[in-house]
Amino acid sequence: MPRSFLVKTHPGHRVPNYGRLETQRETDGTCAACRGLVVPLLLPDKAAPSTPGDPAPPWDCASVIARISLPLLRNEEAQGASGPDPLEVNRAEPRAGWAPSVPLKDSLNHLNLPPLLVLPVRWPPILSTDGDQAPDRLLGAEQVPHPLGGFQCFRCLKPYHTLAGLARHRQLHCQEQAPRCFTCKYCDREYASPGALKMHVRTHTLPCVCTFCGKAFSRPWLLQGHIRTHTGEKPYACSHCSRAFADRSNLRAHLQTHSDTKKYQCKSCAKAFSRMSLLVRHEESGCCPGP
DNA sequence: CTGGGGACGGGGCCC
DNA sequence: TGGGCCCCGTCCCCA
Numbered sequence A: 001m002p003r004s005f006l007v008k009t010h011p012g013h014r015v016p017n018y019g020r021l022e023t024q025r026e027t028d029g030t031c032a033a034c035r036g037l038v039v040p041l042l043l044p045d046k047a048a049p050s051t052p053g054d055p056a057p058p059w060d061c062a063s064v065i066a067r068i069s070l071p072l073l074r075n076e077e078a079q080g081a082s083g084p085d086p087l088e089v090n091r092a093e094p095r096a097g098w099a100p101s102v103p104l105k106d107s108l109n110h111l112n113l114p115p116l117l118v119l120p121v122r123w124p125p126i127l128s129t130d131g132d133q134a135p136d137r138l139l140g141a142e143q144v145p146h147p148l149g150g151f152q153c154f155r156c157l158k159p160y161h162t163l164a165g166l167a168r169h170r171q172l173h174c175q176e177q178a179p180r181c182f183t184c185k186y187c188d189r190e191y192a193s194p195g196a197l198k199m200h201v202r203t204h205t206l207p208c209v210c211t212f213c214g215k216a217f218s219r220p221w222l223l224q225g226h227i228r229t230h231t232g233e234k235p236y237a238c239s240h241c242s243r244a245f246a247d248r249s250n251l252r253a254h255l256q257t258h259s260d261t262k263k264y265q266c267k268s269c270a271k272a273f274s275r276m277s278l279l280v281r282h283e284e285s286g287c288c289p290g291p
Numbered sequence B: 001c002t003g004g005g006g007a008c009g010g011g012g013c014c015c
Numbered sequence C: 001t002g003g004g005c006c007c008c009g010t011c012c013c014c015a
Helices: A018-023 A061-067 A075-080 A086-092 A104-111 A135-139 A163-177 A194-205 A220-231 A248-258 A276-287
Strands: none
16 A cells, blocks of 8 residues: 555546656646736736727736736636637737647636636737726736735635745646646656656655665655654654654654544444544444445 | 554645 | 645554
8 A cells, every 4th residue: 555645646647757857847847727827916006008909018927917808818708709719819829939738718718717817928918909907907806805915816715925825826726627647657656746746756766865774765854754763863742741752743643642532433333533544444344334 | 453653655835 | 946844644563
């Protein structure tokens, strides 16, 4: 039984470039749907163009934020729009080297994301011609309350201090709705992101080697915990008894033994356990025979 | 069979 | 963007 319990499996495979996974940074490992720009919820006033019918400015992110047309990003309106599809129009004249592998409209549609938190940064912008592009309209009716200067996820309202943190968080939503399969070449496990696969691949390559016994680990902090088994260091002491632990998780599990309330209860016999694994083992032992 | 400790994998968050 | 750290969770083993 593998200890990797968070392996994601999806139909279909996508084998990444393992050389890059192991030796280089992934510079563009996000799915096409993730190739968006997460913008601060407060847009500067100067972002709004002054007059309708302005010629398209030089392509840059700021101009996209300022000039992108909200309705054109909404799924139902994009699908029901009359006349040439602006996304199709844009697709007809891609900037050399910037075309995404998945059409922008497709990536946005299947995501069903609220507008304006996903903006095309590698695709010619969608320009509005009605001139109604004030920041409040840009944010749209789905704007949620937020602290000044902060960043907030539209989907789950989770606040973030930094743009980078929100961007990373948004990738989770992308993965939820547009799972990609990155398969490990060592064990065929599949992951939703190249970063997750890269982390997993380290469990095969094991770059962190113990100088005491030569045992190898995937991450430095795992090695640190292992070295404590040699040194006997136990920095995590129980506040209820004199026992100490080398691993904080084990201290946490130990603290459960001091607790009067046990979190995991058997549905059949009402017996409670301090750990999920104990409950599972109890149920598997035959206490809870199925119908 | 149960309780508990040891070891470790993976994701999220912060810097 | 990567590393460090934390948390959650699991499996293995032993008393």
